[in-house]
Amino acid sequence: MEYVIEMLGIRKEFGGFVANDNITLQLEKGEIHALLGENGAGKSTLMNVLFGLYQPEQGEIRVKGKKVNITNPNIANNLGIGMVHQHFMLVENFTVTENIILGAEPTTMGYIKKKKAAEEIAALSKKYGLDVDPHAKIEDITVGMQQRVEILKTLYRGAEILIFDEPTASLTPQEITELIQIMKRLIAEGKSIILITHKLKEIMEVSDRVTVIRKGKGIGTVVTAETSPPQLAELMVGRQVEFTTVKTEATPGDVILQVQNIVVEDYRKVDKVKGLDLQVRSGEIVGIAGIDGNGQSELIEAITGLRKVKAGSISINGKEITNLKPRKITESSVGHIPQDRHKHGLVLDFSIGHNIVLQTYYQQPNSKNGIMNYKAVSKKANQIIEEFDVRTGDGEHTPARALSGGNQQKAIIGREIDRDPDLLIAALPTRGLDVGAIEFIHSRLIEQRDKGKAVLLISFELDEVMNVSDRIAVIYDGKIVDELDPKQTNEQELGLLMAGHSKKGAQA
Amino acid sequence: MSNRVVNILVPIISIILGLIVGAIIMYASGYDPIAGYQALWQGIFGDMYSIGNTLRQITPYILAGLAVAFAFRTGLFNIGVEGQLIVGWFAAVWVGYTFELPAIIHLPLALLAAAVAGGFWAFIAGFLKAKLQVHEVIVTIMLNYTALYAVNGLIKYVSDGGYKTPTIHETASLRSDFLKDLTDFSTFHYGLIVALLMAFVMWFLLEKTTRGYELKAVGFNQHAAEYAGMSVKKNIILAMTISGMFAGLAGAMEGLGTFGKMSMMNAFTGVGFDGIAVALLGANTPLGVLFGASLFGSLKYGALNMPNAAGVPEEIVSIIIAVIVLFVASGYVIRLGLQKLAKKKEAK
């Protein structure tokens, strides 16, 4: 078998920390090869080595059997290696064509041959079934379409080997299906693909072989057809992982959160939540399913007091909290795992210990007469670190920035749950986390429910909404358009509702 | 190479490198580097007079450095320390010569006046930022000029058309015969104690109090602070005001200590701007500021002796001092070099 790429015994370290230790990855021509590992396992490092951003300390890279020395991304480009980044690198107010030729502009005498480029792009787009309009502006097209522009960018530069870095992270279910089609088309046209992901479902669906790395070490390569999700998960995490979330039947009690007909504007003063009603009872998890940008963020911010409510009312335990200050709402027994843990959830430059008292620093015993009692803070921090298994380098003194995403999230969840709130809002609580952490977080949410708390879960992952929730509310265009029982629905139906098709419309 | 060794080596190497480059500059311009540095050394530590004046020079730098560092720690860039210093200076002097009070009341009152005046000047910028989102850099720069010309006008007013204020009463002065005798007629004064005390105050405020926790949280991440229920606006205004109080006290050092009066100024004192460098050298910690101010103040003061004792022209001296500070400030590069060196050794 001919290998188009071979990375043999790669070792990369950063000042004593070994990110990649003797990893071998061999990519056959015409295959989709998945690179599986938890967050921080060293996937990105390995790909950055291949792309010329890092130089390995040991090991060698061969392209089509020939040893190469990739010292910068241009060399990688010339060798036909292209990368589709997780965070798109596109200029918002440029057209598709302008973005694609950026950095490789075809010119004659300094004049950019944009028209010719657009024709070439249109041809490429047709060949691979990408359906991209070369003249559209990036800001006007969907996220899925933007990703295809990224793919086109690599193809335009003549890539034979495409690296996809977590490509499905921000896509809707429909878009994911389409992406898988595109990947298969690419293979059919003779390209080879490395797919970086930690989503087992996608791997099973699309890949030919899987290379697993764990904590920087290469664990091995398996043929997808001969493996199963539990086996892959075990290889990745190093222990057995529960897949289906085990939970008992919910026993909803009193209404904890009551949202009535609220209207909320976004920062541009455009109505984003348009007369939304929602109830969450004690002892149940309500999942909000929807595509990003349909008013989820504004809804949470309105409940937690971070954004003004223009009309309507919100109450907790029957007590009106509409437009109260965030502190008053927090003190009304609301816990909030924010959707952006770096922006809202943590002060990254504070130690993890300081972060754990972010809402309670002013209360006894953390503070007395205006003087902080850092002994008490430290006691609380250590308790939560232990209870929620937050892995830190240096205990409570570790800067929050230095923690992995999963451990940051565990610390936030620990902090919120420790305050024992009647309503726990969890916004994208597992975004970017690996299987082990996801499992942990889901079980914690269910534990809260079982203790008789109300849990409001917002997620873009259908799996998560369907597995964890007791009731699903579908949000579309600022309104709850339907409520469903997760046991009596499927991804297809949910996906259509999320895209704005009513049930009737779908049937028609 | 262990981290500890690197941390000690970096500033030492920075200073040595700065001195070497300074020596090359002197040599290339035709002056004797050894005589030059000897003069610098004598200018700083040569005798009690020099030591006294060096300490006197360090004093306002400490406070100006604290002002900038405090703002930095709370997420603000107070470029208006100069202006706050100027209004603080005037307020201290005004209280100093206007009232006749026993020293035990008069001196603290004059210091307080300086802190309040400086604090108020910074409050304006904090208020505008919090309420109207006007960037504090723009406001504080403009307030520097406002302070300069407004105080010049006030000096003219209080001196009936003269160019300097009356001299302060003894009871408001930071100077003493004891220090004067000790340091052979230098202008060293008790302000150093005030400066050291304020460094402690800043440390205590930021590291020990609940308010300090809030101020730092707002400084690092406004969104998270808001999420946690803190009032971002209130904390911005407060942080700016406290920073300005330190700056105002720096002005009091000049007014109640070094000069005992205030003259109309043709240009800025520069102390407030140097405070930015001091704060950065000191990594924005109170202890760091003490050392940053010591380095800066010593070099600035000692440099006066270079034209005097070694005949090195003032312009060259300014370049040399700037080079030394530059090297200390860019310790990061040296750190990187040390790491590379260590790695090479390992590879062998």
Place this chain on the structure above:
Amino acid sequence: MMNKRKFGLALTSVLAAGALLGACGTNDKEEKGKDKDEPAKGAETTENGGDQFTLAMVTDVGGIDDKSFNQSAWEGVQAFGKDNGLSKGEGFDYLQSKSEADFDTNLNNLLRRDFDLIFGVGYIMADALGEVAEQNPNRNFVMIDSELDAPNVAAVLFKEQEGSFLAGVAAAKMTKTNKIGFVGGMDIPVINRFHAGFIAGAKAVNPDIEIQVNYTGAFDKADLGKLAANNMYSSGVDIIFHAAGGTGNGVFSEAKERKKKDADANIWVIGVDADQYDEGKVDDETNITLTSMLKGVDKAVIDLATKAKEGNFPGGEELVYGLKEEGVKLADSRGAIPEDVQKVIDEYTEKIANGEIEVPDNVSDKDKK
């Protein structure tokens, strides 16, 4: 990010090491001589200049090359040094001050080098010089441009108003629009003397003349000077007298620009302190400097140094240099001032010198606007 605590620790050790070295250095020196704290060069000074009369000066914040009184004073010091066979550094020297805080140290540094006479230049140094003089009653000082009452200090003042009076006469006689202007630096007594003399002179020959006044508030802001000049010329002023140091350079550049555009324009500037003929050069044939009001700081320096050398140091006295003493005068106009006007100027010079006319040394607040 550097560990802050450790950074602090490191700096402490640096300073500690420094203090140690410092101790060694001091020991070294004590062997050389107990009362000589200066390094090698300082010690030489006294040996060489031991029996010669030596002198040095401290500048104010304007610097040694301010094209004004600091520079003029230094020229005087140099001239005296040359005439008496002194060498720079040992026989005569200067130190520059970057801020008010430097005055004290610079004066003390010169004292330690045993200069026989030390000049402090600029009114703003008066307090510092007074203090140092009191601490060193056996040494002699000259205070230039300010009063200072101490037995070992000779204070030198100039009657700027007298020279400015002549500038006013020249301007009032030469104007074609009947409008002239005065650009001042800061609104302080010294500059007010220029202002008062200029007005008195102009009104003496033309009581109805319009005089525009602008105090820019700074001595180092050429842009402000340019702006002030622009306003004045635009409103019909054709001659501007400036007493604004570096700010005045802006007046010159505005005038030159206007002259370049229109060679026939009647545009003039009267310079200050030194002969500013070179500042007004438009091209080889054209120059917009009408004349300059010279302040003879160099003369005063030489005069006092000579007196001190001869053992007649006028300590405790206040010496005022006016037209009579040739401490102030107008520079050569190189033909810009016609003979009939020059005659009038000469007449007034005579009258002021013999006391017939007393020129006021301050203006009312009303006149400043």
